[in-house]
Amino acid sequence: MITTLLRGALRARGTEVALLCHTGTESRAALDGLPLGPLDRILDLDSLAVSGSFEVEGAWERGLGAEVGLVAVVAAAPTDLHRALTAAAGLPRAAHVVVALLATPGHQEPPLPASPGMGQWRDLQEARVRRLDRSGWVCELFFPNGVETPQVLDAVVQGTRARRRGPATAPLAVLHGPEAALWRPGDTGVRGVEEAGPVPLRRVTPVGDLALRVGGTGPRAGWTDERVPVLDRDTTAADSWEHIGGNDGLAAARRWSERPDPVSAVAPIDELTVNPAGFRKAEDGPLGELTVHGDRAVVREGGKDLVAVAPDGTVTDVDLSRLRHLRGIRVDWSGHTGPSAAVRAVASLAAGGVPLIGGTVPAWAAGLGRPLADLLTGASDEDLTDRLRREEHSVRLRRAALRAHGVRARWRALGVEVGLAVPPEPRVSVVLCTRRPGMVGFALAQIARQRHVRLEVVLALHGFPVSLPEVASAVAEFGETGIPLVVHEADGGTVFGAVLNEAVDRASGTLVAKWDDDDWYGPEHLADLLLARTYSGAELVGTGQDFVHLQEVDVTVWRSRESETSTRFVAGGTILTDRGVLEETGGFRPLPRAVDTQLLLAVVRGGGRVYRTHGLGYVLRRTGGGHTWSEDMAYFLHNYARQWFGRRFSALLEGEPAPFGRPAAQNTGEHR
Known part of the structure; x- marks a missing residue:
């Protein structure tokens, strides 16, 4: 259905440029075989480096910025779409926006977008929300003139969460580099910045209070903006096993031991989508295993792969829904893409309330944090077969993971690290x-x-x-x-x-x-x-x-x-x-x-x-x-x-x- 819909959207755009985006595992396949024009572009939002500029060849240049005829975003899961909001902040305006969620967990609302509230959508011509196969959704909006595409994507995401956004994340950030969106998912207010800066001004005020640059292990350009502090973090690929010398963990252990706070070096978990919602009392279910099958980290039940973990360690809300029937998951520390990716996968499962057990946590996984590591080793499969003890263990895990690895917690820690005055927690x-x-x-x-x-x-x-x-x-x-x-x-x-x-x-x-x-x-x-x-x-x-x-x-x-x-x-x-x-x-x-x-x-x-x-x-x-x-x-x-x-x-x-x-x-x- 999604291919048919996108073909129709491409025909309707006429001679205007189309920008087709995808995010999440296997989302790219939905764009194969489409009749693209010479200037149409397929964009992988997961590999898009956040920076201070984003240009589309052939886009119209109007008073409000660049504009194209069609922007389509295909997301594998709501977690992927939420993360993509940050990378998509530089997308051009569009007259026709299509948002496709290939799958959603059963507890979520349909993506019914609400208008922004400042009159931006007063000339909206048509909006459609349709089921996509069994658990997916497609949302289309048509405007006579282009509207801000990130704003439309944000409205669709918020539709899955009803009307309330929840507490904001502070401090206000600017980002640079690949995987930067992992650190600030869902924040359409984030601005990209060039590697050396400076941070752009809105009149006389910088658009962010803290700059985060995400990159490899090589040298970075000197930071030129004295008004805004900067922090540097590595991508998850930077400490993959192929880069640090095999999966014995020795090189990674040395890297982690050199960090004053290994937890803050790991990209956080998007708690707005990766959380215990949908938890089931499944003490009679089978026991799964987080391990490596082929070249991918997977969650296996017997001989069946239930979930393939993304190379950066992302576990989505749809992944969690596919694991709810398990009584728990045993963590096998013998593989994974690399230390950071493994830590993110384990922390995500814990934040989702999935009962986890495992042997001794290796030194290279110090980024989990001691409380979460102790919980992993302190429970057994016998605990998971008792309904009450299983749920108690799940609650302890989710507490430790969300407090150490949630986006809000991570950014408060980053703000403190550079000496910013972060807002107090609510009383x-x-x-x-x-x-x-x-x-x-x-x-x-x-x-x-x-x-x-x-x-x-x-x-x-x-x-x-x-x-x-x-x-x-x-x-x-x-x-x-x-x-x-x-x-x-x-x-x-x-x-x-x-x-x-x-x-x-x-x-x-x-x-x-x-x-x-x-x-x-x-x-x-x-x-x-x-x-x-x-x-x-x-x-x-x-x-x-x-x-x-x-x-x-x-x-x-x-x-x-x-x-x-x-x-x-x-x-x-x-x-x-x-x-x-x-x-x-x-x-x-x-x-x-x-x-x-x-x-x-x-x-x-x-x-x-x-x-x-x-x-x-x-x-x-x-x-x-x-x-x-x-x-x-x-x-x-x-x-x-x-x-x-x-x-x-x-x-x-x-x-x-x-x-x-x-x-x-x-x-x-x-x-x-």
Whole structure:
């Protein structure tokens, strides 16, 4: 179908120049045999060196820049198209743009582009979005006059992620060299720069704050721009085995040992497309192997190659979808294209939530980072055959990989390396509303042990003063942690939803997290929500109610619900969202109960997305009554995966902290 479509597009362009681009493994084949004109050009975006200039012979020169009749981009997967946005930033304007995704993972939205919003598409004549075979898509846009091609590509990419882009990557960058797009995927604001500089100006301001030059191991031109710092990195081909003397790893080990931070020397992982979304509970599945077959690194199941890893180590979202049925993958360190490519492949699989095991990590793979390397060697195939231990291992792997190798994390590290003042991470305002003085110390102790997050607490005391002894002592002990705390004494007659809004009004963070006073939370609960917010692009994130402790009968059940997916429901005590989203949805409704459900409904009704990440770091406590969510005990004893007498939580909860102030009193009164 794609060949037929492209033939029709080439006929429609008349005598104007056509630019046919491809990105990703085997995408080039879709362009074979097309009737090209003398000035038409086929362009491999993966091998395109980002620089300060890009010219197309025969393009029209108009007031707004060069223009051609047709630009077509064929991408093997959304990961490839997202990466290509950076390399495609210099493509000319076009009157007809075709974007083809040969395959997409099942959890993604169709690529319905949204107009940029500044009137650039007011004269759009026609837009078509069609299925391509079983899992692909084709998007076509027709304009009477040329539009910015990178802008169209960006709109198509964002269509697969709904409307929200997620947190921006800082610092603002300029790039030079082959594989530069690996370092900054999806950033249409990136400008190319000549090898020696200088960085172009927009009026009097440089268009970037940090220059990154990617090249081989040979000498580089001297940098001429004193205003903008520069960093140099090697391509993945620069340390391939054929260049460094075989796959015994000795030469590579010496190279890595000379680097002060081998992790920052590796091109990052595109967490917006390579992430745990679509994770499956497949402990009964086969075990795959990451190894070498012929001249390619592959993931094999028995005698079948499931995925061929790109030479630069890229693993795509479509690749991950083809591996979800495996219980895990054993990493064979005997081959791969080279050290950097191998590290990127392993880090990508880990970031995707694929359970990995392996033997001793070789010295040449130091770019993985010690936490990720230790996790690889610390688990066995036996762990992968147990559903709970398998998912716990997956969560630990994805945490380590995303925090060390994600694009946002890598560029923050690069900014620090050159002494730039990178923006602070967003502050999370934890909103805790309680009617029970005896539970204040219990809840504050769990908030205090949260790590990898900047936070403050807004404590809403619903109907009692902070001067009560058990409350005052808990607040005083929490104050010793240095975490900012705002105490709001709410009138006992004010409805619950209104008290939550009063608490949010007193919060100073850009993000708001709801916290229940008697549930259990792991120390990385908030950090996991922040990761999910980044890679999902959802307006609201939370966890499921996987673990539930039924206090009346002292039984813990694990329901093992689907996770890492868009949904209509998350546990109310795990909601994390932006203050702006609360404003757009009208905040919490002034109701005595069901305020969480009403907020979720408002987000979905407004066109937003709700995303549910794993539920292993949260435990819902159910007592005999007084809950704002009024399901009886039988609801939680239905369709569970496991149950235990007593308290039996996931290892990710890491035990229970001692309550602040006096020990928590027996549960009484109304429960939120």
